[in-house]
Amino acid sequence: MNDILMYSATGFVLFFLGLYFVAFAPLVITRILAINIMGVGIFMFLVAHANSHNGVTDPVPHALILTGIVVAVAGTALALVLVKKIQVLSHNQNVTINSSSDTDQHTIQHTEQSPNQRTKDNLHD
Numbered sequence: 001m002n003d004i005l006m007y008s009a010t011g012f013v014l015f016f017l018g019l020y021f022v023a024f025a026p027l028v029i030t031r032i033l034a035i036n037i038m039g040v041g042i043f044m045f046l047v048a049h050a051n052s053h054n055g056v057t058d059p060v061p062h063a064l065i066l067t068g069i070v071v072a073v074a075g076t077a078l079a080l081v082l083v084k085k086i087q088v089l090s091h092n093q094n095v096t097i098n099s100s101s102d103t104d105q106h107t108i109q110h111t112e113q114s115p116n117q118r119t120k121d122n123l124h125d
Contacts, residue, residue: 015037019034032076035079049061
């Protein structure tokens with residue numbers, strides 16, 4: 001099997017595996033990891049096609065992949081910080097869902113804690 005074909009096929013498999021988990025994963029952290037897997041698939045595909053016609057390796061795709069890795073790490077860090085912040089903020093708010101089976105209507109009661117209660121809860125965490 002040709003190396004270019006093997007790397008290309010692996011890149012496609014990784015990309016579509018990541019796409020599947022982005023669409024169907026229940027946890028946000030799994031979706032963030034799936035986006036990283038999609039990026040790895042794209043990087044593998046670009047590495048497979050980095051050779052020029054005369055057999056000399058083209059440095060531009062390698063530079064793009066290196067830049068993409070740095071951007072992916074920074075984007076993953078940002079996404080994880082945002083998920084953590086959303087988790088902290090959602091724990092400071094009480095959300096209860098009441099469902100009545102007679103009318104098939106759902107009501108959401110949203111009560112926010114006072115700033116004093118938030119400070120006390122954050123100190124105990």
